[in-house]
Amino acid sequence: MTEIPEAFSFSHTKQPSGGVHDGVVTDVLCPFCGCLCDDIKVTVTAGTITGVENACTLGAQKFLADTGRLPKPIRRDEDGWHEISYDEAIEYCVEILKNANRPLLYGWSSSLTEAQAIGVHIAELIGGVIDSTSTVCHGPSILAIQEVGHPGCTLGQVKNRADVIVYWGANPTDAHPRHMSRYSTYVDAYFMHNSFRDRKIIVVDVRRTATADIADEFLQITPGGDYALASALRAIVRGRDDVVPAEVSGISKVQMMQVAEMLKNAKFGAVFFGLGVAMTRGKYKNVRNAIELVDELNRFTKCTITAMRGHWNVYGSNEVFTWISGYPYGIDYSRGIAYYNPGETTSADLLARREVDAAVIVGSDVGAHFPRACCEHLASIPTVLIDPYPSATTHLSTVQIPTAVNGIDAEPGTAYRMDGIPLQTRQVLPCTTHFTDYEIFSRIYARLKEEKGA
Amino acid sequence: MxxxxxxxxxxxxxxxxxxxxxxxxxxxxxxxxxxxxxxxxxxxxxxxxxxxxxxxxxxxxxxxxxxxxxxxxxxxxxxxxxxxxxxxxxxxxxxxGNFMRAGKIEIRGNADAWLGREMRGGVIVCHGDAGDYCGSGYRGEKRGMRGGSIEVMGNVGEFAAEYLTGGSVAVHGNAGCFAGVEMRGGYLTIDGDAILPAANMVAGECVVKGRVLEMVPTFERVGEENGMIVYHGDIANRGKGRLIVRSTSRTE
Structure with missing residues (x-):
């Protein structure tokens, strides 16, 4: 059970509790993607970040282009946006949540696990639905894992042992730029003599990406052909290539046979799959088929499979939600007990069906990523956005509460890497202007308990 | 009465x-x-x-x-x-009709998703269309519908009869993707068209009387019956189910 603090007082200025005004902070955890690179070196000069070492372009920009933050909470009325205090913003949030019939708490992947835990308790208290960005990301991968299990491992195992790497429906060069240099293609392996030259890279994608350009084998499949290709490879691996047609999903049988042979002859194979598998036609069935291919390969060699989780602490949200409610995302507490059914209790579905009558969006940009019908409904109901920066979702909201940025000026906490490893964040800058999402949710939870008499 | x-x-x-x-x-x-x-x-x-x-x-x-x-x-x-x-x-x-054991449900309009989920017995007749997961199982469940019958006069959405284990599902219209996926038994009949039917099936029988617009490549053609092509599979899953189709886009 997560320890929940007493309500913070928001009537005073936040006291600085860490970070440096001048100096260098080492071993910083990157706050961008699911790789959670933990070797970042940040230089701070006069309270401003002036240098970042080891990070990729995306991660470095997160530190260096940290501008445009909302200075204070804002509320919209008929005259436009007005600044309000943290206390007023939190009271508004409590007011819309306490009597809502179908409240939704969505986002959470930019939050620390400590804040995520409080979110689950709030959802349970108000009989709401709590959902993370998994719902528009690797949610189908979790469904597949629930069906057939997960032959996985840590990225450290891949780094030190894997001699055949498969990127399927994923383009780490653009989306996870340091994945290949820290964990797979280019990194030195403890158990290989000449890892860079000995490794074989296989890429499966619908288009020739920058990752495909460095592949030893590139399988350019037809869109939506992932399931059929995985089935064909499974049949070939188990020696039933006689049933496989001459071409499947645009790939010749000859190439499929070559790839199957490479995989079977690997000393240690590692498959990484992205949303090109999980979010195309077939969704979780594609992932399930890929997992069953890996199962089949384990009759010949060691092989593992890992999802390329994108959003920073999205894995943490699945962990936290599961250890409290039993389910990883899309959890409906409307009847007092946890119920889970993606497609029914997930955010996009709830919003598209216009079920939700109050929403809190946490560190996520629904306005930029959800279908139009969902955004239209969100704009028609009381919506609170808890996010450091203005975004497309700001325009759908009635109140926005800015927070400190986790991994930059928020107090240290826990986040999970894409392979399920929990890591501690570091605080780079002192913060005197913004409360953390953990502090804000602690306050909201305490006030809701008072209102509900819980 | x-x-x-x-x-x-x-x-x-x-x-x-x-x-x-x-x-x-x-x-x-x-x-x-x-x-x-x-x-x-x-x-x-x-x-x-x-x-x-x-x-x-x-x-x-x-x-x-x-x-x-x-x-x-x-x-x-x-x-x-x-x-x-x-x-x-x-x-x-x-x-x-979740977990229905006996009796009859007649729907004169359309049914939303999960019609007859994990049904054990009884009869469901839907005169309109049915949504996704008609006659399927709950998330992570290894066995879906186990008995009884579902008849849908219109179309069904995706993943119809997923994990079908017993009983029968009859669709008079078209089926979305992955009808009969992971079938463990029972009978699925689709009078219209289907996309990737009976994928990963282990047992049971799936009949598609319309067109199979895309076919899972790991079914083994074993013969013909009444002018329809009979396949066994899904070979990828060591399955022993029967997929019977009138026509398919697949080239042998």
Whole structure:
């Protein structure tokens, strides 16, 4: 059970509790993607970040282009946006949540696990639905894992042992730029003599990406052909290539046979799959088929499979939600007990069906990523956005509460890497202007308990 | 015979889902109060609909429930139903006939997703279209529908009859992607077209009388029956099911 603090007082200025005004902070955890690179070196000069070492372009920009933050909470009325205090913003949030019939708490992947835990308790208290960005990301991968299990491992195992790497429906060069240099293609392996030259890279994608350009084998499949290709490879691996047609999903049988042979002859194979598998036609069935291919390969060699989780602490949200409610995302507490059914209790579905009558969006940009019908409904109901920066979702909201940025000026906490490893964040800058999402949710939870008499 | 007519009242927020698993024939014998959840609030059924009883009986086999008005947002009607009949005059919400064991549900409009989920017995007839996961299992469940029959006069969505283990599902229209995926037994018949039917099946029989617009490549052609092509599979899954199709885009 997560320890929940007493309500913070928001009537005073936040006291600085860490970070440096001048100096260098080492071993910083990157706050961008699911790789959670933990070797970042940040230089701070006069309270401003002036240098970042080891990070990729995306991660470095997160530190260096940290501008445009909302200075204070804002509320919209008929005259436009007005600044309000943290206390007023939190009271508004409590007011819309306490009597809502179908409240939704969505986002959470930019939050620390400590804040995520409080979110689950709030959802349970108000009989709401709590959902993370998994719902528009690797949610189908979790469904597949629930069906057939997960032959996985840590990225450290891949780094030190894997001699055949498969990127399927994923383009780490653009989306996870340091994945290949820290964990797979280019990194030195403890158990290989000449890892860079000995490794074989296989890429499966619908288009020739920058990752495909460095592949030893590139399988350019037809869109939506992932399931059929995985089935064909499974049949070939188990020696039933006689049933496989001459071409499947645009790939010749000859190439499929070559790839199957490479995989079977690997000393240690590692498959990484992205949303090109999980979010195309077939969704979780594609992932399930890929997992069953890996199962089949384990009759010949060691092989593992890992999802390329994108959003920073999205894995943490699945962990936290599961250890409290039993389910990883899309959890409906409307009847007092946890119920889970993606497609029914997930955010996009709830919003598209216009079920939700109050929403809190946490560190996520629904306005930029959800279908139009969902955004239209969100704009028609009381919506609170808890996010450091203005975004497309700001325009759908009635109140926005800015927070400190986790991994930059928020107090240290826990986040999970894409392979399920929990890591501690570091605080780079002192913060005197913004409360953390953990502090804000602690306050909201305490006030809701008072209102509900819980 | 007792006929109970439930007429939906106008609602201030018609989009709010109602969970009404207590709407089964046996609960309308006597004076038992039937409760439903509207969002996260529990109400008496009387708050959302007008109830009219004609006749009086002692056994649920002789109870017929008539659902009138807009029931398209009402979930779980007929859950664990074991006798009697339910007639829905319009559309019905998700999970109608979940775990149903006996009796009959007739839907004169469309049914939302998860119609007859993990059904054990009884009959469901849907005169319109059915949504995704018609006759399927719950998330992570290894066995879906195990008995009884579902007949859909229109089309069905994706993943129809997923994990079908027993009983029969008949679709007179088209099926979306992955009808009969992971089949463990039972019979699935699709009169219209289908995409990637019976993928990863282990056992059972899937018949597609229309066109198979895309076919899983790991089925083994074993012959012809009554002018239709018979395949065994899914070989990728060491399956021994039967997929019978009239025509397919697959080139051997």
């Amino acid at each position: 007792m006929r109970v007519t439930l007429t939906m009242k106008p609602r201030s927020n018609p989009f709010l889902p109602i969970e009404a698993e207590q709407i089964i024939p046996e609960n309308f014998i006597g004076s038992r109060q039937v409760m439903v959840y509207e969002g996260n609030k529990e109400h008496s059924l009387l708050n959302i609909c007008v109830i009219r009883r004609d006749g009086n009986v002692n056994t649920p086999e002789n109870v017929s429930l008539i659902l009138r008005g807009d029931w398209s947002r009402v979930k779980r009607v007929g859950e664990y139903m074991s006798s009697g009949t339910i007639v829905v005059e319009g559309d019905i919400g998700m999970h109608c």
